[in-house]
Amino acid sequence: MPRTVLDAKGISEALDAMAEAIASRPQDGPWAVVGIRRGGEPLAHRLVKRLTEITGKEPAVGTLDITLYRDDGFGPHEWPQVGITEIPFDLHAHTVVLVDDVLYTGRTVRAALGAILDYGRPRAVRLAVLVDRGLRELPIRADAVGLQIETQPSEHVDVQLEVTGAAADAVVVGERRPQEQGGDKK
Amino acid sequence: MxxxxxxxxxxxxxxxxxxxxxxxxxxxxxxxxxxxxxxxxxxxxxxxxxxxxxxxxxxxxxxxxxxxxxxxxxxxxxxxxxxxxxxxxxxxxxxxxxxxxxxxxxxxxxxxxxxxxxxxxxxxxxxxxxxxxxHPSQALLDMLTIRQRFGKLEGLKVAIVGDIAHSRVARSNLIGLAKMGAQVRVAAPKTLLPRGLVEAYQCTICPNVEAALEGADVVMALRLQRERMEGAFLPNLREYAIEYGISTAMLDRCNPDGILMHPGPVNRGVELSPEVVDGPRSVILDQxxxxxxxxxxxxxxxxxxxxx
CATH class of the missing domain: 3.40.50.1370 (Aspartate/ornithine carbamoyltransferase)
Structure with missing residues (x-):
């Protein structure tokens, strides 16, 4: 049975904790919050709001498409969606906060690091994730985590957000559907 | 896929x-x-x-x-x-x-x-x-250029002008544009117009360039492929330029937002007059x-x- 590990209030509190963790290193600023397409994109915008409240300064915001940096190509029945990356600020002057919804194998983050460095040389890169589900395949860790849970490889962590069409904000853990292929394996 | x-x-x-x-x-x-x-x-x-x-x-x-x-x-x-x-x-x-x-x-x-x-x-x-x-990649880049300007291909009026017979670019575009639902018209000297074109590609043949350009959204000029012409396809280049060369005045017959394309390399003064190559309708470098x-x-x- 799928279990809800975060409801709307839980997600909101998790984002607060992530913003606090980032802001606790004021020497990092100014920040640029960059959402990894597509799961990290709406979360990046929410994180920007909170960081603005805490620090009194609005960080820059961007989005990163990592399709061309994936290490697994795409499935034989899949049309890869090559999205647009938007970095409308000077990377050199900022500490980039990469934002994703779920941290799992670490391969997405590895790809994102490659992608961001091809756009310039940020002062530093931090990683903020809403859910860290463990089961890493690469030596990568997050600097700000909303919720840490233990999961099985057979499970799927689904971050549902109203802004992307879900009925309500929630994070649900269920069994991976057997026909699932391609795309981001969360 | x-x-x-x-x-x-x-x-x-x-x-x-x-x-x-x-x-x-x-x-x-x-x-x-x-x-x-x-x-x-x-x-x-x-x-x-x-x-x-x-x-x-x-x-x-x-x-x-x-x-x-x-x-x-x-x-x-x-x-x-x-x-x-x-x-x-x-x-x-x-x-x-x-x-x-x-x-x-x-x-x-x-x-x-x-x-x-x-x-x-x-x-x-x-x-x-x-x-x-x-020449499929050329047809695809042509279609991308059109889609960027008009947001679609379906229903657009596309005029293809010139050496249809020797042009693999024309052929790939005729096939591709028909699949995408564009309305293609062609204009060419009879010697450069293959037989069976209308049946094969659902296009219209226009009697002259003026008719083909009337209200067109897209004008595709083709290079005159002199290297593939072994017989007497044309009386001479000057006559071709007069009859089939595209000038600014001719382009005024297009849709006001109409664009001019050419797969390159251009024979300036033959299929296109020099000023239209660099003119405001030209999307040749976007191509x-x-x-x-x-x-x-x-x-x-x-x-x-x-x-x-």
């Missing part, structure tokens, strides 16, 4: 595949505009461009596309290779095959050469123009930029999938 397939012509693609290729190409435009114009998608793959005919933009554009995807690209042209010592196409291709390329991009004066090669080697073959048959993006998309979609 076109992963793992050869790309021999527009004939093999359906409208869904064409749309997906164009959308992928749109995403690749960004890569060429960055300081670091390279993504790792095809790291370690080998791409050979095998060109038996002269080419500036197609070969360069495929080569850049491969390099910007991190593949290794090698160029072979007929002059300067064993072809000039009399090696057959079969033997050249089998030699290349033994070097384990992942893709071979071929241009050849004989129609069907790309299919001939595809039947013999393990690599994926991309047709970069075979005789009077097809060149889009060419790299379309070829990146094709290489990525054909070679970039998970190993089967």
């Amino acid at each position: 076109i992963g793992g397939q050869h790309l021999l012509g527009m004939q093999q693609l359906d409208s869904e595949q064409i749309n997906a290729i164009l959308s992928t190409a749109q995403g690749f435009l960004q890569v060429s505009r960055r300081t670091i114009k390279k993504v790792p998608s095809l790291r370690g793959r080998t791409i050979i461009t095998l060109f038996y005919e002269a080419s500036t933009r197609t070969r360069m554009s495929f080569e850049l596309a491969g390099k910007r995807l991190s593949a290794d690209t090698v160029n072979i042209s007929a002059s300067g290779s064993s072809v000039s010592k009399g090696e057959s196409l079969h033997d050249t291709v089998m030699t290349l095959n033994a070097m384990q390329p992942d893709a071979v991009i071929v241009r050849h004066p004989a129609s069907g050469a790309a299919a001939f090669i595809a039947n013999r080697i393990d690599a994926r073959v991309l047709n970069a123009g075979d005789g009077q048959h097809e 060149v930029e889009n060419g790299v993006a379309v070829r990146m998309a094709l290489l990525y979609l054909i070679l970039g999938g998970e190993p089967a």
Whole structure:
């Protein structure tokens, strides 16, 4: 049975904790919050709001498409969606906060690091994730985590957000559907 | 999906595949505009461009596309290779095959050469123009350029003017545009108009250029292919330029937002008057930029999938 590990209030509190963790290193600023397409994109915008409240300064915001940096190509029945990356600020002057919804194998983050460095040389890169589900395949860790849970490889962590069409904000853990292929394996 | 397939012509693609290729190409435009114009998608793959005919933009554009995807690209042209010592196409291709390329991009004066090669080697073959048959990447970059301007292809009035008979660009566009629901009209001297055109491509034949350009959204001028003309197709170039050359006054018959395209290289003063080449309706250089993006998309979609 799928279990809800975060409801709307839980997600909101998790984002607060992530913003606090980032802001606790004021020497990092100014920040640029960059959402990894597509799961990290709406979360990046929410994180920007909170960081603005805490620090009194609005960080820059961007989005990163990592399709061309994936290490697994795409499935034989899949049309890869090559999205647009938007970095409308000077990377050199900022500490980039990469934002994703779920941290799992670490391969997405590895790809994102490659992608961001091809756009310039940020002062530093931090990683903020809403859910860290463990089961890493690469030596990568997050600097700000909303919720840490233990999961099985057979499970799927689904971050549902109203802004992307879900009925309500929630994070649900269920069994991976057997026909699932391609795309981001969360 | 076109992963793992050869790309021999527009004939093999359906409208869904064409749309997906164009959308992928749109995403690749960004890569060429960055300081670091390279993504790792095809790291370690080998791409050979095998060109038996002269080419500036197609070969360069495929080569850049491969390099910007991190593949290794090698160029072979007929002059300067064993072809000039009399090696057959079969033997050249089998030699290349033994070097384990992942893709071979071929241009050849004989129609069907790309299919001939595809039947013999393990690599994926991309047709970069075979005789009077097809030039699919050109049609795709043309369609991307049109789609950027009008947001669609369906229902657009497209005039193709010039040497239809010898043009693989015209043929690939006629096939592709019909699949996408564009309304194509053609205008050409009778000697440069193949028989059976209307039946084969659902296009209209106009009696003159003026009629073809009336209300057109897109004007595609074609290069007069003097190298493929062995007989007396035309009285002389001057007469062709007067009858079929496109001038600013002629372009005024188009839709006010109408665009002018040409696959290049242009014979200035023959099929296009010099001022329209650089004029406000000209999207000829957009076509060149889009060419790299379309070829990146094709290489990525054909070679970039998970190993089967």
